[in-house]
Amino acid sequence: MPFPAAHSRMPFSLLLRFCLPSAIRTLPKAAHIRNTSSMTEGRQPASVMVLPRSLAPAFESFCQGNRGLLPLLGQSEAVKPFPQLSTVPDIRTICPQFQKYEFGACTGMLTSLEGYSEQLKDMVTFIIDCSFSIEEALEQAGIPGRDLTGPSHAGAYKTTVPCATIAGFCCPLVVTMRPVPKDKLERLLRATHSVGGQQGQPIHIGDPELLGIKALSKPDYGSYVECRPEDVPVFWPSQLTSLEAVISCKAPLAFTSPPGCIVMIPKDTVSPASCLPPEMVPEVHAISKDPLHYSIVSAPAAQRVRELESTIAIDPGNRGIGHLLLKDELLQAALSLSHASSILITTGFPTHFNHEPPEETDGPPGAIALAAFLQVLGKETAIVVDQRALNLHMKIVEDAVKQGVLKTPVPLLTYQGRSMEDAQAFLCKDGDPKSPRFDHLVAIERAGRAADGNYYNARKMNIKHLVDPIDDIFLAAQKIPGISSTGIGDGGNELGMGRVKEAVKKYIRNGDVIACDVEADFAIIAGVSNWGGYALACALYILNSCQVHERYLRRATGLSRGAGEQSWIQALPSVDKEEKMLGILVQNQVRSGVSGIVGMEVDGLPFHSVHAEMVQKLVDATTVHM
Structure with missing residues (x-):
């Protein structure tokens, strides 16, 4: 008997009549194309796990500890009706099919558990919410569905991302993928937010190898959904993670609903998935081209970072930096840094070549402020x-x-290589570009190489004899997948400002000579470069305090670290800390960049009336919504 396409509208008793052995092979596909309108008619889809009573507390803890992946609706005695879902039939007939597991191995497919009544007396049923429908979100976004390469449900993949391990349950995250045209990513995120709230958010957008998936064409479960050249792979958590958890515990006996099979249950309970207000719809931003990687952040958090970018964009020196500004560079740089695990910062602009030391007070404070916040993020x-x-x-x-x-102290390194090979050897373990030591480089007020190979201060004085070729590290990074870079500057002659060199040549005094020729992936322009370092630290605080971004960072595994951790607040720049930092520079005879004096100023601007005010503005804008 053919399985009815409109099965999800049918009463449960009638549904079970069709779930006979002759129809079992069509069930996964039918489940995949279920009509989700049934959810508005009092039913919602779920998956079922039946485990020994002795493992029940641990599995419940595992689900709670990974609730972003496994939203648990509840649990019940296996042989009794489910208490929170009073109209659900006896577990022995609740699921059209069951997979039987013994010591972690699948040993059979069952149409019912009628023959296991005695064993079920000492077992517990768990029901996991599967109410978010990717297909419904795609339809709402106006993105046509794709045909599968096989007869099964859409493919799911085991990743190398570990779930939080709890009481013997230890398994990898399992994800499902849909290809989405690049120009429709924003539309899709709005639709997934509308359909599924936080539960509908993807956990990765971009290169599957970043999840440890080697070949999209070979899913571990189900059938491949083909990607076209204009597509970006988008990944969501799969309820099959719970199946991997059951396998990992190696229970003597367990039963699960099979891959691709869902159970329609009465909608008598509220999904435990976190609900987010409408204004928390995610924005998506590209943060890397090689490998392809996108990140997401809530619209309110993104707007707060944009406010920081506007705050630091004032031009107290009247240098014309307004012509260099690029929209959302601070946001994209912060997103990229948020995903990074190992960061290399460089600073130092020896503009005072007739003095010892020749360094200026702009650069080191911003570098130290950023390093302090990166440290507290681990x-x-x-x-x-x-x-x-x-x-x-x-x-x-x-x-x-x-x-x-x-x-704690920040390790200090030097680089005096003379070739791209030297730079690659510095950046990578054993010089292997597949094993970079750092995944993000940041230059803050660092002398940058001009097109003629020299290094110039704002007055066109060549200071090459004082500068090591750290630019080569940034150039080498451009050819090593997995390393991104950010340049922070206030005049166009700083490392990384090659990204805006044409504007520097056109609008900045002496720009045709001093313009840095070396690009960074992101260019943050500030009235004083230190301000860019402060703003980047503040932006990282905002991102990591954002529920949308924080969940995406941890791939929905484990528990949220919680917004506004006290240690993060303490690590933010402050007027007191920056005053101390400038005092340290003064004690070491470091001079102001414009005036050349040894005193409490940066770029000729007094600390207390200018820089202190800027630091306080940035911190206030960062913490105002706590």
């Missing part, structure tokens, strides 16, 4: 400086720790 962070300035920066870092500006 990211490996190092700073690379000129060999000649190493002792100076060692003293700066040492004093910053003593005065509480830094929690």
Whole structure:
């Protein structure tokens, strides 16, 4: 008997009549194309797990500890009606099919559990919410569905992303993928938010290898959905993660609903998935081309970062930097840094070539402020400086720790290579581009190489004899997949400003000579470069406090770290810390960039009336919504 296409509208008793052995082979496909309108008619889809009573507390904890993946509707004695879902039939007939597992191995497919009544007396049933429908979201976004390459349900993949391990349940995240045209990603995210709230959010957009998936054409479950050249793979958690969890615990006996099979249950309970207000719809931003990677953030959080970008874009030196500004560079750089695990920062602009040290007070404070926040996020962070300035920066870092500006010392490195091979060897383990030591480079007020190979201060004075070729590291990174870069500058002659060099040549005084020729992926323009470092730290706080972005970062595994952790707040820049930092530079005879004086100023602007006010504005804008 053919399985009726409109099965999800049918009463449960009638549905079960069709779930006979002759129809079993068509069930997965029918489940895949179910009509989700039934959810508005009092039913919602779910998957079923039946485990020994001894494992029930651990499995419940596992689901709660990974609730972004496994929204648990409840549990019940296996041989009794489900208490929260009073009209659900006896578990022995609730599911059209069951898979039987013994010690982690599938040992059979069953049409019912009628023959296991005795064993079920010591077992517990778990029902997991599957109410979010990717197909419904695609339809709402106006994205046509794709044919499967096989007769089964849409493919699902085991990843190398581990779920939070709890009490013997240890398994990888399983995901399902749909290809989406690049120009429709924003529309899809709005639709998934509308259909599924937080539960509908994808957990990865981009290169499948970032999840450890080697071949999309070979799913671990179901059939491949073909990607076209204009498509971006979009991934969501799959309820099959619970199946991997059951396999991992190696229970003597367990039963599960099979891959691709869902159970329609009365909608008597509210899904435990977090509901987000309408204004929390995600935005999607590209953060890497090689490998292809997108990130998401809520619209309100993105707007707060944009406010930071506008705040630092004032031009107190009247240099014409307004012509260099690129929209959303701060947001995209912060998103990329948020995903990074190992960051290399560089700073140092020896503009005062007739003095010792020749460094200026712009750069090191911003670098230290960013490093302090990266540290509290648990990211490996190092700073690379000129060999000649190493002792100076060692003293700066040492004093910053003593005065509480830094929690722990930041490792200091130098680079004096003379070739791209040297740069690659510096960036990668054993020089292998498949094993980069860092995944993001940041330059803050770092002297940048001009087109003629020299390094110039704003007055066109060549300072090449004081500068190590750290630019080569940024150039080498452009050819190594997995390394992104950010440049922060305020005049166009800083490392990374090659991204805006044509505007520098046109609008900045002496720009035709001093313009940096070396690009970064993201260029943050600020009235004073230190401000860009402060703003980047503040932007990272906003992103990691955003539910939408934070869930995406951890792939919905584990529990939320919670917004506004006290340690994050303490690691933000502050007027007190930046005053101490500038005092440290003054003690080491570091001079202001414009005036050349040794005193409490940066770029000729006094700390207390200008820089302190900027720091406070940034911190206030960052923490106002706590």
